[in-house]
Amino acid sequence: MKLLRYAGVAFLLTAGIGQATFAQQKFEWKEASSGGYTYKYVTNDPTQSRFYTLKNGLTVILSPSKKEPRIQSFIAVKAGSKTDPATNTGLAHYLEHMLFKGTDQFGSLDWAKEKPVLDQIDALYEQYNKTTDEAKRKEIYKQIDKTSGEAAKYAIANEYDKMVASIGAKGSNAFTSFEQTVYTEDVPSNTLDKYLAIQAERFRNPILRLFHTELEAVYEEKNRGLDNDGRKVNEAMFATIFPNNNYGKQTTLGTVEHLRNPSLVEIRKYYSTYYVPNNMGIIMSGDFNPDQVVSQIDKDFGYMQSKPVPAYTFKPEEPIKAPINVNVTGPEPERVMLGFRFPGAATKDAQMLELVGNILTNGSAGLIDLNLVKKQKLLQAFAFPYILKDYSVLILQGNPVEGQSLDDVKALMLAELDKLKKGDFSDDLIQAIVNNEKKKIIERNESYSDRADELMNNFTSDVDWQSRVAYVNDLSKITKQDIMTFANKYLANNYVAVYKRQGEDKNIVKVDKPEITAVEVNREAQSAFLKKVNAMPENKINPVWLDYKKDIQKAKAGTYEVLAVQNKDNDLFRVYYQYETGSWASKLLPIATQYLEFLGTKDKSSEAISKDFYQIASSFNINAGGENTTVSIDGLQEHMGKAVSMFDNLLRNCQPDTEALEAFKTRLKKARANKKLNKGQIMRGLSSYAQYGSSNPFNNELSDAELNALTAEDLVNVLHNLAGYPHRVLYYGPQTATAxxxxxxxxxxxPAGGIKAPPVTKKFIQQTQGSNKVLFTHYDMVQAEINWLRTSDPYQAGEIPTVTLFNEYFGGGMGSIVFQTIRESKALAYTTYAYFNPPARKEYRNVAMAYVGTQSDKFNDAVAAMNELLNNLPESDKALQTAKTSVQKTLATERITQDGILFSYLTAERMGRDYDIRKNTYEAVPKFTFADLKNFHQKELSAKPYTYCIVANQDKLKEEEMKKLGDFKKLTLEEIFGY
Structure with a gap:
């Protein structure tokens, strides 16, 4: 699911954030012509977005931005799971998957020979769909599998991915939600013509080839969803709050029954109905000339013909007159979600809902922030608006502390809604929200991809862009009474409560593994269309490398070294204190930095400090890593001095608060217990154990006894000491380094006490894998997750170009060898990858790792498939050339800017470099041969011992199967987590 958040559009402000900034601006639709095309635009829209409607009804939205020579593109269809046929739920989603399989012009070795075989598969699926006898279904599926193998001989798997990789595209993907299916790419500006040619062909006549292996990937995705308690909670909420609308009646992934009975005929019917130009939009933001781009889109997509699209109709939802309670069970921690129904995206009420969400939760000064999070009454709590076309939902979620019932959590959150309805919040909160929204708008305008994303969401939800441009201006006019009236109208005992309880979900019906024979992927094949695209001319974009001596300004502020990059675009600043100490030197440091959130000084309470920061649209954060700690402070330059002074005063003068500590300890114990219920955290712990042994960075935690013995003074002393440790100050903002x-x-x-040396950092030694080992932990889940891990040689800067190309070729994306083999050919996983990872510091060693998430009954096949690739590197000259081209074009168009320059410098420094290593990679990659990659593979991966980190259900994955892989050790949660 994709959330549409009314975040405001990207205003470019160079003045302060006072209310008068927008007071005299008008936001109106106007019409203009340029380059032979007429378009609409909104006055005073700093995104300069143009809205075109071509003759065939295709919407084109273009927002130029010259900061980087790249373009974010979305091709959006106003159709999703909401418009799935009731008899074929999940259809929109697996159609999205099939749009990567090619047409009659690409993806095929010989379309004339392939088509009759695909027609046979169509007919077999229709038989399969209509047959209920399980024995007959198995026989039909055997025929599907056999015939699919024949058809695959004519298919070129992943040719789409190869084409977009060869033009330097990043983030090639797609997603399906309730009312949108969106295809996304970030492409170099000099290959836009090639990109548009590919997309125009892609949507012309999509062929449903390699369907049964791709459907198996969808099965895997469904099974992953069954293991995701968060997804189950969301689905339960929407099913209950929307009994009439397909928001609740259908899910994006569809039912297990429908996934088992797909119909290619229905898929084509759906495509023909909704994939028409008057129901689609091409949305782009980046480095381009709009006149040229709209002309090229018109030329490439002019073949599309419009036709009426059936309107989605539904019975309006009945009012909820009393609370409705629903229970969801699963292994993850308990929590409760509340949902209130509101009008849809295009209404004024939906915009008001965004403001209400900010009053409840804004990260600093919202009612829930101050009264439930700051006062530590709940482990976690937040509110947010979920905006959709037909309806919206205000979601509140809370996680209990130890000893607290979910009804207690619900009561606390409802009490904050009562305060909202009574107007029991600060009079200046609305203006503070306006100030912060204006700051967020400036931040978002710095990203061409964020700009395109918001334009796309507004298009698919039929939101008037004028209302979004005017959003902050309109926000400034809303009064407290308006909010109280709104809250009292919508927020009563008319909610749905979903109780996420811990336990075994006995209602899960897994999508069973069908018998699938691996199919051909024809790596070396190329269609005539691909060759045609490659032959299209493109202007060269020269890379831009960093020169740290020129790109970073240096100065001294008293005893502190300052590294700075000047912001010449707007008035935003970001200040960082960079300490070379972290949790490896002090287990108390990460706890103390979290405790700081609940502390005040002699003069101000913690709540008052949060309000002060929010009022001036500034914020701070402390991140205590293993070997370094970073303080970040951000806001508008006019408030830079005040924000820095406020933070420094808090850090240096925070006061011990025993009551806050006891509440913090209670919450921390619950959070620590909850981590043990999270499969992702368990896998992180296993991987750290595999790399470092029983004493490792992941379990470098206080014991329960040490945590109980902590005093408020202990933690405050850690914070006061941190203020006195040596550090550098990094600055990105309008001033020069000297100023x-x-x-x-x-x-x-x-500090008065001077600069003090930090405590000595503990060193964790990476282990050498002398033989195959298996580390296993049980988790109640449908899937099995496997991480391969091997510690390699020490870091060498000279290997980086080889590593970069190897990762791209071997396991780094959808066109890689690993993905093509394990997912596309063998249908063994939804997610799989493999990387050779350089360390974070030069004194550490490289790590080879691989991952497969698969069904437990596919475990042996999936492990064997990955091991085969780790031991034997398949050769593909075409794939190698695609990887080389992709790396070079990506590097040529990549621009490290803003504070990214500062962090690039720090990374280089930690790796013992004073230069931008991307230049070395760019120059070296064209010279590599397959022999170079094979030598690297044999040296680092092939026939090497690995540690297998496995998280799975012990009842579904037998111990004897894992023991075949190596020395077996079942780890307890205490061994993994250290407490």
């Missing part, structure tokens, strides 16, 4: 250092000198001063 910033001068303004900082009187604010960020050396």
């Amino acid at each position: 910033f250092a001068s303004s900082l000198a009187g604010i960020h001063t050396t």
Whole structure:
């Protein structure tokens, strides 16, 4: 599911954030012509978005941005799971998957020979769909599998992925939600013509080839969903709150029954109905000339013909007159979700709902932030609006602390809604929200992809862009009374409560593994269309490398070294304190930095400090990593001095608060217990154990006894000491380094006690795998997840070009060898990849790793398939050339800007470099041969011992099967987590 959040559009502000900034601006639809095309635009829209409607009804939305030589493109269809046929739910989603399989012009070795075989498969699926006798169904499926194998001989798997990789595309993907199916790419601006040619062909006549292996990938995705308690909670909420609308009646992934009985005829019917130009939009933001782009789109997509699209109709939902309670069970931690129904995206009420969401939760000064999170009454709590076309939902979610019932959690959240209805919130909160929204808008305008994303969401939800451009201006006019009236109208005992309880879900029906014979992938084959695209001319874009000596300004602010990059675009600043100490030196540090959120000073409470930061649209954060700690402070330059001064005062003068500590300990114990219920955290722990042994960075935690013994003074001393440790100050903002250092000198001063050396950092030694080992932990889940891990040689900068190309070729994306083999050919996993990872610091060693998430009954096949690839590297000259081209074009169009320059420098410094290593990769990649990659593979991966980290259900995956892989050890949660 994709959430549509009314985040506001990307206003470029260079002044302050006062209310008057927008007061005299008008936001109106106007019409203009340029380059032979007429378009609409909204006045005072700093995104400069143009809205075209071509003759065939295709919507084209273009928002130019020259910051990077790249373009974010979305091709959006106003159809999703909401418009699935009731008899074929999940159809929109697996049609999305099939749009990557090619047409009669690409993806096929010989279309004339392939078509009759595909027609046979169509007919077999229709038989399969209508047959209920299980024995007959198995026989039909054997025929499907056999015939699919014949058809695959004519197919070129992943040719689409190869084409977009060869033009330097990033983020090639798609997603399906309730009312949108969206195909996304980030492409270099100089290959836009090639991209449009590919897309125009892609949507012309999609062929449903390699269907049964791709459907198996959808099965895997469904099974992953069955293992995801969060997805189950969302589905339960929508099913209950929308009994009439397909938001609740159907899910995006569809029912197990419908996935078992697909119909290719229905898929084509759906495509023909909804994939028409008057129901589609091409949305782009990036480095382009709109006149040229709209002309090219018109030329390439002009073949499409419009036709009426059936309107989605539904019986309006009946009012909810009393609370409705629903229970969901699963292994993850308990929580409760509340949902209130609201009008849809295009209404004024939906915009008001966004404001209400901010009043409840804004991360600093919302009612839930201050009263439930700051006061530590709940482990976690938040509210957010889920905006959809037909209806919206206000979601509240809370997680209990130890000893708290889910009804207690619900009561606390409902009490905050009562305060909202009574107007029991600060009078200046609305203006503070306006200020923060304006800041967020500036931040979003810095990203061409964020801009395109919002334009796309508004298109698929039929939201008037004018209302979004005017959003902050309109927000400024809303009064507290307006909010109270709105809250009292919609928020009563008219909610759905979904109780997520811990336990075994006995209602799960797994999608069973069918018998699938591996199919051909024809790696070396190329269609005539691909060759035609490759032959299209393109202008060269020269890469831009960082020169740290020129790109970073340096200065001194008292005793502190300042590294700075000047912001010449707007008035945003970001300041960082970079400490070379972390949790490896002090287990208390990460706990103390979390505790700081609940502390005040002698003069101000914690709540008052949060309000002060939010009022000036500034924020701070502390991230204590293993070997370094980063403080970040951000906001508008006019408030930089105040924000830095406020943070420094808090860090240096925070006061012990025993009551806050006891509440914090209770919450921390619950959070620690909850981590043990999270399969992702368990896998992280297993992988850390595999790499470092029984004492490792992941379980470098306080014991329960040490946690109980902690005092408020202990943690405050850690914070006060941190203020006195040596650190560098990083700055991205409008000032030069010298000017910033001068303004900082009187604010960020050396503590009275002087600079102190931090505690000695503990070193964790990476283990050498001498033989195959298996680390296993039980988790109640449908799937099995396997991580391969091997510690390799120490880091060498000279290997980076080889590593970069190898990862791209071997396991780095949908066109890689690993993905093609394990998912496309053998249908053994939804997610699979493999990488050779350089370390975070030069003194550490590289790590080879691989991953497969698969059904437990596919475990042996999936492990064997990955092991075969780890031991024997398949050769493909075409795939190698695609990988080389992709790496070069990506590097040529990549621009490291803003504070990214500062962090690139810190990374280089930790790796012992004073130069931008991307230049070395760019120059070396064209010279590589397959022999170079094979030598690297044999040296680092082939015939090497690995540690298999496995998380699975012990009742579904037998121990004797895992023992065949190596020395077996079943780890307890205490061994993994350290407490």
